[in-house]
Amino acid sequence: MKKLLISLLFLLASFLSVFIFVYSQTKPVSKDTSAKYFLILKGTGASQVADNLKKSGLIRSPLLFKAYMKFSGLAQKIQAGQYKLYPNYSLFKVISEINKGPIEVWVTIPEGLRKEQIAEKYINVLNPPDSESFRNDFLNITKNKEGYLFPDTYLFPWDASPSLIINKMLATFDEKVGEISLEKLVMASLVEEETKTDLERPIVAGILYKRLKARWPLQVDVAPETYQKLGLPQAPIANPGLISIKAVLTPEGSPYWFYLHDSSGNIHYAKTAEEHNLNVSKYLLTR
Incomplete structure (x- = not known):
């Protein structure tokens, strides 16, 4: 009986020791009340988030964070973005704040979108309280910014x-692109819309420049007016990415004057109208 009592007391003491240790690991790292902005990148899992929180001085135990997130089912619900956290938060307060979602959110704007499409991207992600007002303001401010x-x-x-x-997007353009003529930006927007891979962009840019120099109509499907009129459209038709902009700044010379994409998105070049017509028959008119 005495041995049993000793064993029970030992187990109780062990349990209390573990409990006290675990509890101590949930307490705030410090009494510091200054905010820290904590960034979670896209694709970051709970384990990496835990380690980063520890390195940032926001939690004591990454292991407890991981365990809680896993067994509570919150690990798969972590959202990418920026969070405002404090070193005087307990572990559970930190988890609660992360579970609420970020104060800032990532928005990806792909290459080749028009300003109307960009506005819808932001509306879909940010979900502003008055989406119509947001849309109108966005389009008014970007009137000459395509x-x-x-x-x-x-x-x-x-x-x-x-x-x-808009100011952020324009500043990023200035930072990554810098000075560029309107004509080259218009050409970059055509190349962006006319091509499907990075490798073909400089070649297509070279073809379009050859047509301009030869005073041919550009005849690009993405800008129907180029079938009737010589020269470039008056303004960019979309917002090109950096690779398309670089393609028009350093176009690649080739013997080709024509190109088309088949139903699988593969590009086929031609040196003459006869070759191009054969490609049309082979890749576009046959099923």
Whole structure:
């Protein structure tokens, strides 16, 4: 009986020791009340988040964070974005704040979108309280900015205004592109829309420049007016990415004057109208 009592007391003491240790690991790292902005990148799992929180001085035990997130089912619900956390938060307060979602969110704007499509991207992600007002403001501010809204992945607060967003996109354009003539930007927008891979962009740019120099109509499907009129459209038709912009700055010479894409997206070049017509028959008219 005495041995049993000793064993029970030992187990109780062990349990209390473990409990006290675990409890101590849930307490705030410090009494510091200054905010820390904690960034979670896309694709970051709970394990990496835990390690980063530890390195940032926001939690004591990455192991407890991982265990809690796993067994509570929250590990798969972590959202990418920026969080405002404090070192005087307990472990459970940190988890609660992360579970609420970020104060800033990632928005990816792919290459080749028009300003109307970009506005819808932001509306879908940010979900502003008055989407119609947001849309109208965005389109009014970007009235003469087509082509300059740089495609990229941006981090914005949920309540970001159209002006804040547009200023950031224009600043990114200035940073990554710099000075460029309107004519080259228009050409870059055509190349962006006419091509499907990075490898073909400089070649297609070279073909279109050859047509311009020879005073041919450009005849690009993405800008129907180029079938009737010589020269470039008056303004960019979309917002090109950096690779398309570089393609028009350094176009690649080739013997080709024509090109088309088959139903699988593969490009086929031709040196003469006769070769091009054969490609049309082979790749577009046959099933």
